[in-house]
Each structure stands twice: as C-alpha cells, then as structure tokens.
Amino acid sequence: MERWTLREFEAAARERLDPAHYDYFAGGAGDEITVRANEAAFARLGLLPRVLRGAAKLQTGVTLLGSRAAMPVLVAPTAFHRLADPEGERATARAAAAAETIMIVSMASTVAVGDVAAAAPGAELWFQLYLQPDESFTETVVRRAEAAGCRALVVTADSPVHGRRERDLRNGFLDLPEHLCCENMRDGDRVRPIVMSPELSWRHLDRLREMTSLPIVVKGVAHPEDARIALDHGISAIMVSNHGGRQLDTVPAAVDLLPDIVAAVGGAVPVLLDGGVRRGTDVLKALALGAAAVAVGRPVIWGLAAGGERGVASVLALLRAEVEQALTLCGCACLADLDAGMVRRPC
Numbered sequence: 313m314e315r316w317t318l319r320e321f322e323a324a325a326r327e328r329l330d331p332a333h334y335d336y337f338a339g340g341a342g343d344e345i346t347v348r349a350n351e352a353a354f355a356r357l358g359l360l361p362r363v364l365r366g367a368a369k370l371q372t373g374v375t376l377l378g379s380r381a382a383m384p385v386l387v388a389p390t391a392f393h394r395l396a397d398p399e400g401e402r403a404t405a406r407a408a409a410a411a412e413t414i415m416i417v418s419m420a421s422t423v424a425v426g427d428v429a430a431a432a433p434g435a436e437l438w439f440q441l442y443l444q445p446d447e448s449f450t451e452t453v454v455r456r457a458e459a460a461g462c463r464a465l466v467v468t469a470d471s472p473v474h475g476r477r478e479r480d481l482r483n484g485f486l487d488l489p490e491h492l493c494c495e496n497m498r499d500g501d502r503v504r505p506i507v508m509s510p511e512l513s514w515r516h517l518d519r520l521r522e523m524t525s526l527p528i529v530v531k532g533v534a535h536p537e538d539a540r541i542a543l544d545h546g547i548s549a550i551m552v553s554n555h556g557g558r559q560l561d562t563v564p565a566a567v568d569l570l571p572d573i574v575a576a577v578g579g580a581v582p583v584l585l586d587g588g589v590r591r592g593t594d595v596l597k598a599l600a601l602g603a604a605a606v607a608v609g610r611p612v613i614w615g616l617a618a619g620g621e622r623g624v625a626s627v628l629a630l631l632r633a634e635v636e637q638a639l640t641l642c643g644c645a646c647l648a649d650l651d652a653g654m655v656r657r658p659c
C-alpha cells in the first residue's frame with residue numbers, strides 16, 4: 313500500500329508493533345508536553361515564499377564534519393531497532409545508505425556497530441555515545457565505533473538520569489526481551505548496562521576529546537549558555553534537542569530553542585536540530601532559522617516497523633521529496649537561499 317505521509321507510516325507501525333513497544337517508541341516523559349510541543353511549534357511557524365527568482369536547478373546536499381548527505385535530514389540515534397524489525401539497525405543503515413544520508417547509530421543499538429557498518433557498505437555512520445562513568449569502557453566503545461568506520465561521535469548530554477516515561481512504567485516495559493541486548497555493550501561474556509550518571513561533566517568530555525581524533529557533536533543542548541561552553545571544549549557541532557520529549561518534560565520545543573542557540577554559537581560550528589520534524593516544510597523552517605541540518609527519530613522507527621528496510625527508505629524518500637518541493641515553492645535553488653526572514657511566527 314502506498315503511503316503519502318509520515319503519519320500513515322506511524323499508523324501502519326502501530327498496527328504491527330506490540331502495544332508496549334509502540335508506547336516505548338512513541339512516548340515521552342511526564343505529561344508528554346514537550347513531545348507534543350515539538351510538532352506543534354513547527355505547525356505554528358509560517359513560511360514566506362519568495363517568487364520569480366529563477367531558481368530552476370535544485371541542490372539539497374550538505375557536508376557536515378566531512379560527511380556528505382544528499383539531503384539535510386539525518387537519521388537521529390534511536391535505540392532497539394530489532395523491536396521494530398528482525399534486521400534492526402542493519403535495515404535502517406541500508407536505507408540510509410540508499411538515501412545517501414547520515415545515520416547516527418545509537419549506543420543502544422541491538423546490532424553491534426561493526427555489524428551495522430558491514431551490512432551497509434557505503435553508509436555514512438556517526439556513533440552516539442552515552443559517556444560512561446567507567447572511562448575505560450567508554451574508550452572500548454569508542455574504539456568499536458572507530459573500527460566500524462564511524463566519522464563522528466555524538467555525545468548525548470541530556471540524560472544524567474533516565475526520563476520518567478510513564479507509558480513504560482504502566483506497561484512494565486523496563487528492559488529488552490531475552491533474545492535482544494545492547495550489542496555495543498558486550499564486555500567479555502557479559503553485557504554491561506548503559507549507565508546514565510549525573511556525575512558526568514565537561515571534564516569527561518575533555519577526556520573524550522583526548523581519547524579520539526573523531527569530531528565530537530554534543531547532543532541535547534537547550535540552554536544558549538551551554539552552547540557557548542561547548543565551544544570552549546573543542547566540540548565540532550551542537551545538536552539542539554530535547555530528546556524528543558523523552559527526558560525532561562516541559563523543555564520548550566526544539567525549533568523554539570534554536571534561534572537563541574544559533575545566536576550564541578555565532579557561526580563557530582554547525583548547529584543541528586532534532587525533535588518533531590515530520591514534513592519537508594519543518595526542515596525548511598529549521599534551516600531558515602539557522603540549523604545546518606535536522607534529524608528524525610520516530611519517523612524512521614515507523615518506517616522500519618511498517619516495512620523494514622524498504623519502509624525506512626520510503627520515509628527518507630518522502631522527506632526528501634517534500635524538502636525539494638517546498639524549497640522550490642519557496643523560490644529557493646539551494647538550502648543557503650533560506651533565511652530567517654522567510655519564517656513568520658505565529659502562522
């Protein structure tokens with residue numbers, strides 16, 4: 313069945329998934345105010361198209377930290393893909409490679425990062441990391457990501473503790489089923505838990521900086537002051553994110569956080585964004601407000617659950633087609649033609 317919107321992919325995924333797994337993927341923290349705000353904020357912003365600008369030949373590619381993507385939409389790191397499809401992250405990576413975009417592999421992937429890379433030749437992979445209090449194990453995981461050919465590390469900073477996910481509490485979904493595990497966490501004959509620790513600080517990030525020559529992206533920045541501090545720690549990009557509303561509830565919508573962070577960064581490094589991107593027009597709004605690219609989390613999971621590799625490929629192709637059409641309708645030939653003056657609030 314042909315699906316015309318990301319919303320239809322979500323409906324198809326919901327039909328196929330175990331209800332507790334659907335809730336894990338869809339849900340967020342607390343009252344899910346931030347989950348809803350992420351999408352609603354995009355809907356409230358209006359686009360002011362320019363006309364008669366002779367913008368015939370479209371160009372939607374971006375280069376980020378040396379990685380090339382054919383569109384400014386990346387695959388955000390999301391955990392547990394094998395709950396959605398038996399091939400799990402292998403399928404996602406193949407679809408990302410076919411779409412010529414970057415996949416950020418989660419540290420909590422259910423296929424080891426080396427196996428993800430092996431399954432998807434040509435895929436541009438970055439690796440998401442939760443810094444572990446045991447720094448020697450962080451290093452072990454970093455070496456696995458490097459050996460797999462990942463081109464950047466994305467350090468998730470918004471998780472000093474797991475968010476309060478009430479759907480999961482109600483469903484008793486607290487861990488993966490027996491046959492699955494976080495494969496990157498293997499340590500000899502055991503699998504370590506991913507530790508979220510409030511004791512982590514910029515000092516740990518400095519040590520990571522010494523540990524690897526890969527570019528480091530800090531993900532989960534909401535406060536402009538933290539964006540400024542990040543610059544002092546040699547990071548290569550900032551990802552504005554509230555973790556899709558899954559960590560601290562009532563953090564403002566990601567796109568509403570963006571302008572202040574772009575101003576604080578002042579062009580020193582690229583600013584990325586995730587949270588609530590569901591339409592090509594959402595992508596354009598984020599880019600017009602200064603993001604270098606965006607990433608999508610749940611839409612990829614919906615594609616994977618609805619149709620495996622082909623489902624993810626369809627989701628990414630749909631987003632690309634929407635970006636191209638909206639860009640043309642805005643009178644732009646390339647992403648750099650977008651500027652903040654083309655976004656009006658409220659719609």
Ligand SMILES: Cc1cc2nc3c(=O)[nH]c(=O)nc-3n(C[C@H](O)[C@H](O)[C@H](O)COP(=O)(O)O)c2cc1C
Pocket residue numbers: 336337338350388389390391418419420440468531553554555556557558586587588589607608609610611613
């Ligand atoms: C099911 C699920 C699992 C996630 N797992 C991770 C993760 O392992 N690491 C991480 O940094 N972010 C994780 N995230 C957050 C995403 O990277 C991203 O910030 C968020 O999904 C963006 O919002 P969106 O789903 O509205 O696109 C997860 C999100 C979801 C929905």
Ligand SMILES: CCCCC(=O)C(=O)O
Pocket residue numbers: 391420506555558
């Ligand atoms: C330990 C896995 C964490 C996955 C995650 O970040 C999420 O569910 O949002």
